[in-house]
Amino acid sequence: MKRSLMKKRLRPLLPAVACLTFAVAASACGPADEGAASAKSTTGRPTTQETVASSPVSPSVTASPTPTPARTTSTPTQKPTPKPTPVRKTVAPPARAAWPxxxxxxxxxxxxxxxxxxxxxxxxxxxxxxxxxxxxxxxxxxxxxxxxxxxxxxxxxxxxxxxxxxxxxxxxxxxxxxxxxxxxxxxxxxxxxxxxxxxxxxxxxxxxxxxxxxxxxxxxxxxxxxxxxxxxxxxxxxxxxxxxxxxxxxxxxxxxxxx
Structure with missing residues (x-):
């Protein structure tokens, strides 16, 4: 009588123990979309998203260098050389002849x-x-x-x-x-x-x-x-x-x- 009563009490606990034992390996106790949202797997390895983000660049791929902008040399605008003003010679009027x-x-x-x-x-x-x-x-x-x-x-x-x-x-x-x-x-x-x-x-x-x-x-x-x-x-x-x-x-x- 006691043994059958004990079995009855243990039966509800067995599924809980099973879930606890296999939760890590199978993730059978929760919704399927929660595992996809976790940052890391139970093994401690990064998930697929994290791997892609942190994967090193393949040695066969050469990063193209950032092009250096061409240096524009500004040539100063040269002002036109002013033409020299011609010097006008002042011609003195002829002296008037003296009158008595x-x-x-x-x-x-x-x-x-x-x-x-x-x-x-x-x-x-x-x-x-x-x-x-x-x-x-x-x-x-x-x-x-x-x-x-x-x-x-x-x-x-x-x-x-x-x-x-x-x-x-x-x-x-x-x-x-x-x-x-x-x-x-x-x-x-x-x-x-x-x-x-x-x-x-x-x-x-x-x-x-x-x-x-x-x-x-x-x-x-x-x-x-x-x-x-x-x-x-x-x-x-x-x-x-x-x-x-x-x-x-x-x-x-x-x-x-x-x-």
Missing amino acids: RTSFAGLTFEIPPGWTLTSYGSEACVQPVQRAGLATAFGCAGIAVKSGSITGSELRPYQARQSGGWYAASDVQPCPVRPTLADGSFNGITSGTSSPPVESGLRPVGSRTAAYDRWTAACTSGYRFSPQAWYLPVSRVLFLDYTGHAETARVLESVRFPG
Whole structure:
């Protein structure tokens, strides 16, 4: 009775012992997917996954070396060499030929070579020595210079911007060119003798400033000319160029005053 009772008690334990004995070898007591998830087998050897991961590289396989990137040599950009600026040679203007100097009414000034100054009282005329055939007004073939009590239009005292200020006469004066016409008649100045200036202003004379006036005039023959005047009221000097001469500008530029 006792023996049969013992057998009954041991029967339930036998399967448990069997499972315990063969669990390691057969893994028969658990689900099939747990063994695949374990990191190592019961023998202590690595599983297939671990073997593949840790297997050494076969000697027949040569690891291809990492290609070394090609070194790019940067060549510095060379700036273009600037072209030398050509040196411009400054050519000095030719020196002006010296002109002789003369004096009148306390002033000194240059006169062109071949010219002379002829004075008669308070008036003078700077003109070429050889003046045959040259335009001549009031007996002067060049530049008239007046000083002191200067007469103007119709012999009245001269003033800047005076109508007919250049015409210091009360009668008809001969034309500066060909005073006698081909038929022998008189060729006189017929217009501009009492007309106002067509141009007025200030112009330099030496180191000072003069009142400048220009008129227009004409003769019976149709010849036209433009008398010009430079008046210095302080010095009381008047320069008159009746017919226009290229030399007048330099004569006026060269004027030197006393003191």
